[in-house]
Amino acid sequence: MQLTNKQKQFLKSMAHSLRPVVLLGANGLTEGVLAEIEIALAHHELIKVKLPGDDREMRNAVIDAIVRETNAVKVQLIGKTVILYRPSDDKKIELPKK
Template structure:
């Protein structure tokens, strides 16, 4: 699923007041963390995940792995926080038309 710029802007605005629901620790991206991200995406559709470390390349690699494993969409990565979106069956968020 591809998002238009208008849809991404809408999701960024919706995510602005949200607090990170998943925090990656020193162990990095583990099976347990991926399971928590799956649960959060199923429940909320739009979540923030806080990433560890100061290495930008490592954060990008972790985000790519999360997106690949969860089939979520990377809406935005700012600093150590990534915004992820994946529509659920009950469609809690209605995206604007293209």
């Protein structure tokens, strides 16, 4: 799924007031964490995930794995927090037209 710049800006503004729903711990990306992200995306559509560590390359690898496994879209990465979006069947968030 590709988002236009207008749609990304819309999602960023919606995510501004959100708190991270999932916090990755010292164990990193496990099956349980992926399951929790799946549940959060199915329920909220737009979530923040807080990543540990100072290694930027490792964080990017973890984000790529999350996006690949959950079929979500990375909206934005701010420091150690990533914003993810995946539309659900209920279509809770109405994106602006292209």
